[in-house]
Amino acid sequence: MPMEPIIEMRNVRKSFGREHVLRDLSLAIAKDSVSVIIGRSGGGKSVLLKHIIGLMQPDQGQVIIDGQDIARMSERQMAPVxxxxxxxxxxxxLFDSMNVEENVAFPLLEHTRKSRSEVMDIVxxxxxxxxxxxxxxKxxxxxxxxxxxxxxxxxxxxLExxxxxxxxxxxxxxxxxxxTINELIxxxxxxxxATCVVISHDIPAAMSTGHELFMLFEGRIIAQGTPDQIRQWDDPVVxxxxxxxxxxxxxxV
Structure with a gap:
């Protein structure tokens, strides 16, 4: 698996009041891979995901997506990212008021100038x-x-x-x-x-689908490696x- 990162987080910190959710967190996700982030419920996985997509900005650190640091980007700058x-x-x-075709067509109609026939072909x-x-x-x-x-x-x-x-x-x-969903991933x-990043509690699925696994615990990545490496990781928490x-x-507790 080539280690050309498409996603990097460098020394990212995020707190909400006195609660420190991400603590100098660093990771690098390889391009064209399936990477699975595992960890406890409420342990910060969704917060990490929101940083990757730019829905949250870190208190400190860098979030680099395809070579661009998005940590301090404005909403307008984030749009093409x-x-x-x-x-x-x-x-x-999904939008319950729409049928399946309309749901899938929605981002194409919103973000492209493709004709109706082109959109329906893609759908x-x-x-x-x-x-x-x-x-x-349906x-x-x-x-x-x-x-x-x-x-x-x-x-x-x-939108590919x-x-x-x-x-x-x-x-x-x-x-x-x-x-079936794991096979689709x-x-x-x-x-x-595509580079796939999966947040999951499903350990057997993570082991069978992930090229690389990252374990998030107490705001940091405490283990990173292939499924075999994680199985043998010498840490009682892991x-x-x-x-x-x-x-x-x-x-x-």
């Missing part, structure tokens, strides 16, 4: 890629949780982003549908040559977390 991103939200964030391609070729007429409110996730992924891919962010993509899904990276043990140094 955000075009490099697609995002699959935890709850899919058909993306729905086919996620296995929903015949579902364009209202999003009629869909199961797994189908909503797939429509959300088709919409995230509509360089980076796709997945926020707990298998949350609330049964094991079969979760496996791997295919997204391979077929669309071992307790990846094996889901109640006993260990991680307090449940």
């Amino acid at each position: 955000r075009r490099k991103f697609g995002m699959l939200f935890q709850e899919s964030a 058909a391609q993306k729905l086919t890629a996620v296995g929903l070729k015949e579902m364009g007429h 209202m999003s409110s009629e869909l199961s949780g797994g189908m909503r996730k797939r429509v959300g992924l088709a919409r995230a891919l509509a 982003p360089k980076i796709v962010l997945f926020d707990e993509p298998t949350s609330g899904l049964d094991p079969v549908m979760a496996a 791997v295919r997204t990276q391979a077929e669309f040559h 071992q307790q977390f990846i094996h889901g043990r109640a006993e260990g140094p991680i307090s449940i």
Whole structure:
């Protein structure tokens, strides 16, 4: 796996009042990879993700996306940077008043000047890629949780982003549908040559899909490596977390 970083965070700090969420956090995510960020609930993973996409600015440090430091960019400066991103939200964030085709077409109509026929061609391609070729007429409110996730992924891919962010993509899904979504993440990276960044609690999925894993704990990345390296990581915190043990140094309080 080439180590050409497309995302870097250097000594990032973020606090909310007296709560220090990110503490001199540094990481580098390789281009054209699937990287999975694991860690406890409420441990700062979503805050980290919001820094990557520029929805939050750090109190200190650098956030470098595709060679540009976005840490102090204005909203206007961020607009072209955000075009490099697609995002699959935890709850899919579909518009229930629109059908599937309209949901996937939305970013194309908002951000491009493509003709209606060009837009619908792209919509058909993306729905086919996620296995929903015949579902364009369905209202999003009629869909199961797994189908909503797939429509959300088709919409995230509509603008052919360089980076796709997945926020707990298998949350609330049964094991079969979760496996389908994990397979789609791997295919997204391979077929669309996108860098995929996944926030996940699903350790077996992280181990099977991630080229590289990062463990966030107490505001820092305490472990980084391939799945095999993380399995053998000599740190009781990492071992307790990846094996889901109640006993260990991680307090449940």
